[in-house]
Amino acid sequence: MKKLITKEILEKTAELARFDLEKEEEEKLLVDLEKILGHFEELKGLDSENVEPMAGHAYRQAPHNAGQAGGTEEKNVFRNDESARRSERERQNIAAAFPENRENFLKVPPVFE
């Protein structure tokens, strides 16, 4: 039977996901993913041609129609384009989590080389 996932695809996916995988991890993942993807095959037999996709639960209003689970109304929730107000203490807490910071700057390895 044709494999649903190959070693090459797994390695490429791991690269996209920014992982280093050990050899044993890779072998175990290949077995697990094949099994999981195999389980998903059941969806192929399900007719969903005229079904609206559900992308979440965008209900902004009060539960005007309690009982009906929302979801297909793909409405965006907007706010004004203003930066959120943060306390100075919060700002400092966030900066403190970085490995290195100096004079209000956060130090990371070079992004462009």
Added chain:
Amino acid sequence: MHLHDLSVKKIRQGLMEKKFSAFEIARAFLDYAEEKNKDIGAYLRLTENLALEEANRVDIALAEGKNPGALAGVPLAVKDNILIEGELATAASKILENYRAAYDATVVKKLKATGAALLGKTNMDEFAMGSSTENSAFQLTKNPGDLERVPGGSSGGSAAAVAANMAIGALGSDTGGSIRQPAGFCGVVGLKPTYGAVSRYGLMAMASSLDQIGVFAKTVEDAAILFKEIAGHDPLDATGVETEYGGELLNPTLEQARSLRVGVPKEYFVAGMENEVAAAMDSAITSLKSLKLEFKEISLPHTKYALSCYYIIMPAEVSANLARFDGIRYGEVGGVSRAGLSLFDLYKQNRGRGFGAEAKRRIILGTFILSAGYYDAYYAKAQKVRSLIKNDFNEAFKEVDVILTPVSPTVAFKIGEKVNDPLAMYLSDIFTIPVNLAGLPAVSVPVRKSGLPVGFQLIGKRFREADILAVGRFYEKIFENR
């Protein structure tokens, strides 16, 4: 004073009648939790100073004749993926081993304002991914009812803490059953509110269209009180809904409960369910029928596709949400030296060492599912199946008000039993997953029985937590005067 007998209500009475102080309660719970944790492993760490300071504030307010808050002196535990400012928040992951929360989650802010004493942070499956709490990078949590068994997951630490009387209640998060399944395994009440009912600001996002913060308690009544205090719209959570919960949440009447029609979906009572669970369901239904509730068989025909649907949508969202963990923004990962590494290699080393096996499995799965060439076959299809599952519930709720199901097909399994077989582990959530896909509220209530705990699940209409809590509450009352 017996810690084991206390409830939210009894603590309030005791404080008002000056039987004990909030400080005494907090101290007693901290001491007991510290001792008991050696066996159970429910807490990753206690937040002693925080709990005692809050308790002191409550005692001062009481001495001055001021209102000490709705949850004054109530000792609560908090799952480690929910932020408490200044405290470690690791989500049981090595990649956050050294991370201290920069701010309070909205639910934590609310609980602090009510005078609750936050005792500590509880163990969990890494980033809330798992059904047994065995995926914690730091420790095992044991089921207080049988130390050889798992407490369920991913909020296993919170469930075990409440079951072992190491807290009066706890916060958890539920993406596919992570509150209800451990509540069922440990014999406590677990409420997953409607999507949008409780702010998730300050909860580490796992799968954003499914995640919901909820509560654990020993009784349905306590769960209702805790839920009321954390519910409500928050401008910091764009998915929140403006809604109000009235008095019926806390003081349901039997007449109200009797007016509710209970549906039992035939698809949830099929082969594969353990005999002990089936017998417990019969017992729960018999008890509820004695309250003169109307029962009806219903059908949720797409139930069998829920697991596949969930295990496509959830990892897709996980792969996006966990991209932020890079070993830089939230502190360094132990054992990785930054010197000489390019940014790309640093990411790969940090994430390779920082994430555990299940986190990697789901990130890889999600990245694969969303990649070009596979998106339509998996993700786009799953979104349609999600609609079908949601529509099943909409149809059913035209005929009934509340749906009763088992919480899990098995009782708590042995530690190590399923840890190497992800698919077997995933199956333990088949009865809870559809609820998250549809965004509905549901509560896990322990069946009154001897032996290992079994929970029954009550699923309600959107924002009708009052319905499921009312049925659960009157179920409990049957046994109160025996």
